[in-house]
Amino acid sequence: MDKLKPFLEHYFGYTTFKDGQRQIIEAVIRGEDVFAMLATGSGKSLCYQFPALWKNGTAIIVSPLLSLMENQVQELKQAGIRRAAAYNSFLSPPEKEYILRHLNDYKIVYISPESLQQPEFASRLQKLDVSLLAVDEAHCISQWGHEFRTDYLRIKEIRRMAGNPPCIALTATAAAEARKDIMEKLELTRPFIHCDSVDRPNIYIDVRKKKNEEEKRTTLQDECSRLPLPGMIYVSSRHKAEELAAFIREENGLKTSAYHGGMSNEDRRLVQQQFLNDEIDVICCTNAFGMGINKPNIRFVIHYHYSKDMESFMQEIGRAGRDGRQSLSLVLFDTADGMLPRRMIEHEFPSEEEVRMVSHDPERPDVVSSRFLLERYGLEEVHARFLQYYIQTWQKTKGAEPLDEFVSAVIERRMEWKLEKLKQKEHWLHQTVQCRRTTLLEVFDEHKTSTVSPCCDVCGEHTMHGQEQHRNTGQQALSWEERLKWILHQ
Numbered sequence: 001m002d003k004l005k006p007f008l009e010h011y012f013g014y015t016t017f018k019d020g021q022r023q024i025i026e027a028v029i030r031g032e033d034v035f036a037m038l039a040t041g042s043g044k045s046l047c048y049q050f051p052a053l054w055k056n057g058t059a060i061i062v063s064p065l066l067s068l069m070e071n072q073v074q075e076l077k078q079a080g081i082r083r084a085a086a087y088n089s090f091l092s093p094p095e096k097e098y099i100l101r102h103l104n105d106y107k108i109v110y111i112s113p114e115s116l117q118q119p120e121f122a123s124r125l126q127k128l129d130v131s132l133l134a135v136d137e138a139h140c141i142s143q144w145g146h147e148f149r150t151d152y153l154r155i156k157e158i159r160r161m162a163g164n165p166p167c168i169a170l171t172a173t174a175a176a177e178a179r180k181d182i183m184e185k186l187e188l189t190r191p192f193i194h195c196d197s198v199d200r201p202n203i204y205i206d207v208r209k210k211k212n213e214e215e216k217r218t219t220l221q222d223e224c225s226r227l228p229l230p231g232m233i234y235v236s237s238r239h240k241a242e243e244l245a246a247f248i249r250e251e252n253g254l255k256t257s258a259y260h261g262g263m264s265n266e267d268r269r270l271v272q273q274q275f276l277n278d279e280i281d282v283i284c285c286t287n288a289f290g291m292g293i294n295k296p297n298i299r300f301v302i303h304y305h306y307s308k309d310m311e312s313f314m315q316e317i318g319r320a321g322r323d324g325r326q327s328l329s330l331v332l333f334d335t336a337d338g339m340l341p342r343r344m345i346e347h348e349f350p351s352e353e354e355v356r357m358v359s360h361d362p363e364r365p366d367v368v369s370s371r372f373l374l375e376r377y378g379l380e381e382v383h384a385r386f387l388q389y390y391i392q393t394w395q396k397t398k399g400a401e402p403l404d405e406f407v408s409a410v411i412e413r414r415m416e417w418k419l420e421k422l423k424q425k426e427h428w429l430h431q432t433v434q435c436r437r438t439t440l441l442e443v444f445d446e447h448k449t450s451t452v453s454p455c456c457d458v459c460g461e462h463t464m465h466g467q468e469q470h471r472n473t474g475q476q477a478l479s480w481e482e483r484l485k486w487i488l489h490q
Helices: 004-012 021-029 046-054 066-078 093-101 119-125 150-161 176-185 213-226 238-252 265-276 310-317 335-347 352-359 370-377 381-396 403-430 436-442 480-487
Strands: 034-037 058-062 084-087 108-111 130-135 167-171 192-195 203-209 231-234 256-259 282-285 300-303 327-333
Touching: 004 021, 004 046, 021 034, 021 046, 021 192, 034 176, 046 058, 046 108, 046 130, 046 167, 066 084, 066 108, 066 265, 084 093, 093 119, 119 150, 130 150, 150 176, 150 381, 167 176, 203 403, 203 436, 213 238, 213 300, 213 327, 238 256, 238 282, 256 265, 300 310, 310 403, 310 436, 335 403, 352 370, 352 381, 352 403, 370 381, 381 403, 403 436
Parallel strands: 034 167, 034 192, 058 108, 058 130, 084 108, 130 167, 203 327, 231 282, 231 300, 256 282, 300 327
Antiparallel strands: none
16 A cells, blocks of 8 residues: 555645655655755655655754745644754744754754754754755755855764764756765765756746846846746845845836845845745845745746856746746846856955965964854855865865965865856857757756757747736735744744
């Protein structure tokens, strides 16, 4: 008798599994390590939530974004699954302490890779019956991944501390070299491997070069006036997110909001919930928004500024059309836009001056914490964590070369690789001969296996213009009481 389907319907309300889900879930239940590359919107979360509820013990879900944790915990609780928690910076010290004291009571605990390393959590983890370790957005662990984060490299150490529970690594976008690197970095043992195609045939891909910023804004206004709603607009800065949200609100009369890392946690949570609840027509956001947001009816994703690489682009356009209906990816760019991603790449790493300052400080202790780097040198948190990791890596080499030379060489290699990925993206934008879908898939070692219509601007016109705008998809708006509870984490 099939026991999985009744369990699926009881806890998640589905009567069937999506392609690949059952095989992945069965492998995790058997205690195998798993690598899964699943297309955006194809149900990644079920692949660890299902076995987490099925197996004895507590599942630890490593997730890079607070919004993803919060969204999924709320969805689980709305489905009646109360034994889930997110351990993150949204919580007050008493709330964190409560979760730590009651870890054994939870079936699913979401945590960031940074919080996973905190001594107070790591010590509790050693006493916990960990049923599985799930690493979401696993491309962050790979040096060849588009969002490489040094904190992910420590996950394998935490896994050993927890007694080497089965591990499932999940991502939506990873090229072949990144997939191999992920499995090695997490020390997956003979993993079950499942890889979906990254292609989203219901998304029409449109790229338009404009003469200047004014032309881009005019085009943006035109498209927002006639495309079905809701939609997303990606920009590269907090200021531009605010500016365009106000522009579209004034010129198009639409309900808009900005979303970016400079907003308070409460404001970001409120905007996220309003967008999910169809109270916002268009959201103007940096790439801080999007991961893990389960909203099936997004009709368009517009890149007002283009992303730094093809992998990020593929992930971001995958927010659209999760319900399978026709949707649009539109990239608007002009010649001046090329400076933006280059500045962003440079800003990802500590400056030469910062590296020298840390390297030649005679009072730098042997064991360096990111807090020490933040407070003593005034570094940004991402730079402090980068330096902390590579100082420790350098120490393992017994100081074979000066610290500043070691770190600078790492930064140079990373920047060269990122700039090559950017050039690949810019070549894709500028060429107008080959099918955009075909060349996009080639980045992931895939080929277009069937005719897609409508496909892209090179292959022909799309059909979304002139459709009636859908401003209300029937979802109920939150009452003020429910919204207040959301803000107060109740």
